[in-house]
Amino acid sequence: MERDYSAAGRPGDVYFFATCLVDLFCPEAGLDAIQLLEREGIRVHFPEDQTCCGQPAYTSGYADEARQVARVQLGLFPNDWPVIVPSGSCAGMMRHHYPKLFAEEPALRAQAEALSERVFELTEFFVKVLKVNWKGSGRPTKVALHTSCSARREMGTHLHARELLGRLGNVELLNHSHESECCGFGGTFAVRQPDISAAMAGDKADALKETGADAFLSADGGCLMNIDGTLAKRRDGFRGQHLASFLWRNTERSEGDAA
Amino acid sequence: MSTRENIFRKLRAASATTLPSPDAAIAAHYASLPRTAKDRLAQEFAEKIAAWHAEVHAVPRKAWVEKLKEVVAAKGIATLLYAPATAHGQALAAAGVSGLKPYDKPIDGWKQELFENVDAAITRTRGAIAETGTLIVWPDADEPRLMSLVPPIHVALVDADAVVPTLYDAIVQQGWSAGLPTNALLITGPSKTADIQQTLAYGAHGPKELVVLLLTGEDAQ
Amino acid sequence: MTTHHVQFVPGSEFKRRAAAVVADPFLRKSFRGAMDFLMMKRAAQFPDPELLERQRTLAEHIRRYSLSRLPELLERLEANLQKNGVQVHWAETPDEANAIILDICRRHDAKLMVKGKSMVSEEVELNHAMAAAGVDALESDMGEYIVQLAGEKPSHIIMPAIHKTKQQIAELFAEKVPGVAYTDDVDALIQIGRQVLRRKFMEAEVGLSGVNFAVAETGTLCLVENEGNGRMCTTVPDVHIAITGIEKVVEKLEHVVPLFGLLTRSATGQAISTYFNVITGPRKPGEKDGPREMHLVLVDNGRSQAYADEQLRQTLQCIRCGACMNHCPVYTRIGGHAYGTTYPGPIGKIVSPHMLGLGATHVLPGASTLCGACGEVCPVKIPIPDLLIRLREEATHEAKPGHAPLAGQGAGKTALAALAFKGFAFLYGRPALYRAFAWAATRFRFLTPGSQAGWTKSRTPLKPAAKSLRELLAERRNARN
Numbered sequence: 001m002e003r004d005y006s007a008a009g010r011p012g013d014v015y016f017f018a019t020c021l022v023d024l025f026c027p028e029a030g031l032d033a034i035q036l037l038e039r040e041g042i043r044v045h046f047p048e049d050q051t052c053c054g055q056p057a058y059t060s061g062y063a064d065e066a067r068q069v070a071r072v073q074l075g076l077f078p079n080d081w082p083v084i085v086p087s088g089s090c091a092g093m094m095r096h097h098y099p100k101l102f103a104e105e106p107a108l109r110a111q112a113e114a115l116s117e118r119v120f121e122l123t124e125f126f127v128k129v130l131k132v133n134w135k136g137s138g139r140p141t142k143v144a145l146h147t148s149c150s151a152r153r154e155m156g157t158h159l160h161a162r163e164l165l166g167r168l169g170n171v172e173l174l175n176h177s178h179e180s181e182c183c184g185f186g187g188t189f190a191v192r193q194p195d196i197s198a199a200m201a202g203d204k205a206d207a208l209k210e211t212g213a214d215a216f217l218s219a220d221g222g223c224l225m226n227i228d229g230t231l232a233k234r235r236d237g238f239r240g241q242h243l244a245s246f247l248w249r250n251t252e253r254s255e256g257d258a259a
Numbered sequence: 260m261s262t263r264e265n266i267f268r269k270l271r272a273a274s275a276t277t278l279p280s281p282d283a284a285i286a287a288h289y290a291s292l293p294r295t296a297k298d299r300l301a302q303e304f305a306e307k308i309a310a311w312h313a314e315v316h317a318v319p320r321k322a323w324v325e326k327l328k329e330v331v332a333a334k335g336i337a338t339l340l341y342a343p344a345t346a347h348g349q350a351l352a353a354a355g356v357s358g359l360k361p362y363d364k365p366i367d368g369w370k371q372e373l374f375e376n377v378d379a380a381i382t383r384t385r386g387a388i389a390e391t392g393t394l395i396v397w398p399d400a401d402e403p404r405l406m407s408l409v410p411p412i413h414v415a416l417v418d419a420d421a422v423v424p425t426l427y428d429a430i431v432q433q434g435w436s437a438g439l440p441t442n443a444l445l446i447t448g449p450s451k452t453a454d455i456q457q458t459l460a461y462g463a464h465g466p467k468e469l470v471v472l473l474l475t476g477e478d479a480q
Numbered sequence: 481m482t483t484h485h486v487q488f489v490p491g492s493e494f495k496r497r498a499a500a501v502v503a504d505p506f507l508r509k510s511f512r513g514a515m516d517f518l519m520m521k522r523a524a525q526f527p528d529p530e531l532l533e534r535q536r537t538l539a540e541h542i543r544r545y546s547l548s549r550l551p552e553l554l555e556r557l558e559a560n561l562q563k564n565g566v567q568v569h570w571a572e573t574p575d576e577a578n579a580i581i582l583d584i585c586r587r588h589d590a591k592l593m594v595k596g597k598s599m600v601s602e603e604v605e606l607n608h609a610m611a612a613a614g615v616d617a618l619e620s621d622m623g624e625y626i627v628q629l630a631g632e633k634p635s636h637i638i639m640p641a642i643h644k645t646k647q648q649i650a651e652l653f654a655e656k657v658p659g660v661a662y663t664d665d666v667d668a669l670i671q672i673g674r675q676v677l678r679r680k681f682m683e684a685e686v687g688l689s690g691v692n693f694a695v696a697e698t699g700t701l702c703l704v705e706n707e708g709n710g711r712m713c714t715t716v717p718d719v720h721i722a723i724t725g726i727e728k729v730v731e732k733l734e735h736v737v738p739l740f741g742l743l744t745r746s747a748t749g750q751a752i753s754t755y756f757n758v759i760t761g762p763r764k765p766g767e768k769d770g771p772r773e774m775h776l777v778l779v780d781n782g783r784s785q786a787y788a789d790e791q792l793r794q795t796l797q798c799i800r801c802g803a804c805m806n807h808c809p810v811y812t813r814i815g816g817h818a819y820g821t822t823y824p825g826p827i828g829k830i831v832s833p834h835m836l837g838l839g840a841t842h843v844l845p846g847a848s849t850l851c852g853a854c855g856e857v858c859p860v861k862i863p864i865p866d867l868l869i870r871l872r873e874e875a876t877h878e879a880k881p882g883h884a885p886l887a888g889q890g891a892g893k894t895a896l897a898a899l900a901f902k903g904f905a906f907l908y909g910r911p912a913l914y915r916a917f918a919w920a921a922t923r924f925r926f927l928t929p930g931s932q933a934g935w936t937k938s939r940t941p942l943k944p945a946a947k948s949l950r951e952l953l954a955e956r957r958n959a960r961n
Contacts, residue, residue: 061872186849194934229939465708
């Protein structure tokens with residue numbers, strides 16, 4: 001369902017919800033995302049008490065445990081600022097599943113619903129709310145893009161990332177075969193069904209590499225670790241990076257960007 | 260408690276609030292779709308069913324028997340099953356079409372003959388559907404069910420004026436729910452299968468060929 | 481007589497069977513090719529996403545409405561079928577269904593039953609029960625016939641022999657069909673099947689079929705097929721037995737139209753099937769063909785369990801198009817047999833637990849990445865990923881107070897997993913503790929094990945960064961001050 005962005009003006013402040021994966025496993029990507037936001041003249045607030053959105057427990061059927069974790073996050077964003085999440089599936093968890101998780105607790109449910117309205121996936125926020133008009137900097141480069149499945153289906157993030165990359169000028173976005181197909185991460189699935197997961201990750205890695213791109217990009221921590229971990233094990237040189245890091249290194253603001 | 264009662268007991272124990280009927284939504288949906296103009300329906304039907312691998316001949320109403328004779332000759336049909344008590348059956352008999360075999364007794368006594376020694380059958384239709392290129396066939400005591408199934412060639416007579424836009428139109432306009440025959444059929448092309456390596460093959464169990472004689476006004480080509 | 485040697489063994493063996501397919505490049509390639517083809521064909525039927533969305537919403541409405549009146553519609557269906565001369569039977573279990581059918585066969589002294597495609601007959605393992613009682617139950621759908629000849633089970637609900645190449649089928653026919661020489665020409669193979677089965681249609685005393693839609697208002701059974709074998713089974717033998725699940729009923733014929741339109745388009749990318757066989761009773765006096773006797777067996781087999789719960793009830797909206805498996809990245813990797821259940825793929829994962837209990841099937845809901853491709857293509861909008869999560873919960877927990885336990889409730893619970901998620905909640909539910917953990921994890925990253933369960937089989941180990949993001953931010957703050 002298409003989200004209505006008409007009410008979302010250009011904010012002066014945002015919250016940054018890094019997600020547990022970015023915090024511990026790819027913190028540089030989090031830092032790069034924050035710097036991109038700051039480059040837009042936005043004050044970025046990082047609630048120190050943030051931990052994890054609770055998704056691993058939620059999708060595994062441990063709703064009570066997910067609620068315990070989610071409850072902590074619900075209280076982190078007292079001001080009416082947008083909450084920016086640099087990982088698609090985590091953003092989806094907060095936007096689409098928090099209200100369900102607290103369906104039976106009216107006060108928390110209301111809070112979850114209000115939060116849901118303010119949660120934005122990083123690229124979604126750049127394209128739809130800030131309407132950035134960045135241009136590429138540095139040498140021309142070719143990239144392939146993988147979008148988290150849940151984020152793609154729940155929020156259309158593949159369109160946002162495509163739009164963002166498509167405007168850069170010196171960045172060529174190459175399509176890979178079976179682009180909308182899952183990379184096989186699926187949270188605990190990767191550990192519970194390692195053979196199927198490895199087959200999916202392997203196929204995805206092949207498809208991305210076959211484009212002839214210099215690197216692949218993803219704005220989802222889980223997918224990135226899965227595909228990049230697979231490529232790293234192969235030691236064939238082709239690797240991935242978080243979309244935020246790529247944007248930080250390869251773009252600059254242009255005259256078309258809002259002051 | 261009987262099995263039946265037990266199943267109903269379990270179903271009734273569930274709290275299910277009756278939802279609003281979809282009748283209006285269904286009607287609105289079909290009303291919202293682009294309509295083929297009335298004078299284009301037969302043409303659309305003919306194109307669609309031809310795409311389903313049927314052989315279509317548009318013929319003036321008065322000339323269909325002659326066209327059928329051509330088809331019989333061209334395909335080398337030696338035995339043509341027909342329904343003698345129908346108007347088109349009588350027209351065939353009167354025209355002296357060769358190889359006519361009447362379906363005039365219950366199948367039980369001549370099953371093997373039907374399966375092995377009949378080359379083709381000719382039936383009327385109750386109309387056709389433009390959207391999908393589909394025949395509407397309502398077998399009855401005079402023109403039984405197996406005619407459109409067992410012989411390798413099925414020849415169907417379709418009146419161009421009886422083509423409706425969609426299945427929904429057919430069901431509503433023809434009042435199907437008020438009185439269905441024991442067996443009503445929609446037929447869209449000859450029998451086919453893609454069960455071996457997704458490769459399309461015709462003549463799986465039913466007719467290998469479907470020939471449509473589309474009966475039109477006198478001035479039609 | 482052909483008997484099945486492959487019995488369904490759900491659950492426990494899933495991982496091993498899946499691994500075997502994943503490791504077979506030939507099967508992998510053939511499944512990928514087949515699924516790509518089916519996805520492309522479906523997509524071509526739905527060029528307008530907005531129209532598709534309207535159609536799906538309408539179809540969902542019809543199915544939800546029908547289910548909301550299920551008991552009443554079943555009663556009307558039964559009454560109207562009886563009025564039309566059809567005998568109606570009810571079965572709670574597979575054994576009951578088989579006993580009813582066997583009883584009918586015995587009354588007619590039947591030796592041969594020809595079968596049209598029926599997944600419910602697979603679900604109750606009818607062929608086995610018939611064989612054990614001396615009735616030869618012969619599949620006549622080409623794909624089902626091939627699979628039966630091979631002593632296997634269907635690997636897909638719409639395309640049963642999708643796991644076989646034409647060369648394999650050619651070898652099978654040459655070996656099993658008397659007087660047939662090897663040919664891998666598809667037309668020739670189909671004609672061989674046609675000749676064999678035409679004789680059987682003539683000989684069989686009983687024809688068995690499934691049902692795609694049962695219409696309550698008119699007492700009508702609708703069958704969708706391309707081959708004509710379904711029509712043979714419902715028309716040629718003296719007795720026609722239809723078998724279906726209790727969820728297949730709709731109120732009116734008009735309600736069938738949007739569902740039928742989505743069924744064939746979603747399943748095989750066809751705007752319509754070759755045949756739509758609308759049956760409203762056996763041969764009437766004066767009619768020259770059609771069965772003299774007609775039966776409908778309505779099977780529960782766990783459906784009432786799904787029905788009891790409002791969320792799980794959505795499982796019963798299914799019209800068995802198979803689009804979810806065609807679009808499933810897991811099904812594409814492992815094919816249908818690995819699941820060990822009659823219904824493979826995403827729909828199998830949510831329907832099998834009701835039929836077989838979570839004891840035998842608790843692995844299945846977990847064997848998904850929740851990517852959502854299934855829910856996206858489902859023509860009746862079953863929220864399959866949500867139902868998978870729900871079943872994961874039921875598989876690992878006791879029933880909630882006030883809720884009846886599902887069959888096999890909690891069967892997938894392990895102390896280790898429960899402890900792990902308790903630990904997860906404890907750690908991530910306490911910000912200060914988490915910060916301490918993150919600090920330690922980054923400081924002691926050199927202790928990260930090189931082998932991490934299933935993860936490192938195909939990936940480098942997950943290793944915390946040298947500094948967490950909050951540390952990087954703190955450093956940045958300090959540097960600025």
